[in-house]
Amino acid sequence: MTIVAVEHLSFRYNSVEVLSDISFGVNVGDYVGLVGPNGSGKTTAIKVVLGLVKPAKGIVSLFGTNVNDFREWHRIGYLPQKLTHFNPHFPATVREIVSSGLFSTKKFPKRIQRSDEVSIDDAMRLTDVTDIGHKLIGELSGGQQQRVLVARAIVNRPDLLILDEPTTALDPEARGMFFQTLMGLNQNRNVTIILITHDIASIGKYASKLLYLDKQIIFYGSFQDFCVSEKMTNYFGEFTQHLICHRHD
């Protein structure tokens, strides 16, 4: 079953074309690595998929519903690339930030119940932020803040998890653990994952599919196919393609 369907999507910032007629689908249980150079439209594509910005052309469906009419936000977990207006003095603890990920599951008036504590504890344990649960978000390092935001993204046990460069502030050990956690969510809980990253080699080790974007879709398929794709050999050059594909061996 296709849960994200993008058809003939184009997007422009003023007169600059960022996405040009892209179409792709993501099925239940997929783990898609969305990769591409800076300015290739990865984050924009995700924002269009989530209905945060309107495309110039094209249709986006989430779980079979046009994104403009989509209301089942509790089925989606999202980690933005960066907090747009992050206030380092924001007076909220880690636990409060993580629990805010449950608001999508609540009707008016949104209240966190005692029964929600299990989900919050679970998400905090998975992302290793339990020990800092009482700390203010502004007191944390960049890597810790990123783990808190990942916990917020998964606390509602989403069917679809969209992560925009979640590993940029993580050290190599934390990054490895993070990829393992995502793998567990994907395989054990059947969470569909779309992950934006620049680290093609690392994501190739875990993701079931790679979507290489450079204003248009250059490649969409498995990492194995990516490594033998003639199109990608022409795009990267044989040497670079070899480096990408064998770095994690």
Add this chain to the structure above:
Amino acid sequence: MDLFSFFQYEFVWRAVIAGSFIALVCSILGVLLVLRRLSLIGDGLAHVTFGSVAIGLLFKQHPVYIAIPIVMASSLGILKLTEKARLYGDAAIGIVSSLGVAGGIIIASVAGGFNIDIFSFLFGNILAIGQAEVLTSIALSIVVLLIIFFFYHEHFATAFDEEFAKISGIDTRKINAILVLLTGITVVLAMKIVGIMLT
């Protein structure tokens, strides 16, 4: 004459009650506005109130009745400017507040002066407020407290991360509109108590 003997006067009681309730509303809204980086919106809307008072006096209407719709429209205008014109909040507030003061000065000049000193609104007079203003400040406090109580988590989520709040199904435009409209009404009602300068 000791301090407590002041309370034998009814006007002192009115000042204390109305002042306390306005302080309560301002402190609650103030926290949210600071977190949203809209801390100067109160000042900006107070400038608009000045212009609105001039319009009210020009048409010989009670300034508050004229100021409320104009200030509410201006607060929504600030929001629109930040959303559509991609201006930061401070720039949008600056545009609207300049328009408010300039409009007030122009109207006062064109009208050739008013029977009431328009500049008395700049400083207010907490001891001169009437029963109606006391009741209005109490009612406003209750409305603000109820709205913040029922929409607390929406305001929290929007203040921390507006993009994520949208993905959580929160209508952030509605939440933003509620916040600036409540601020606008508070500014107008606080005008007579603390004056436009201090609002």
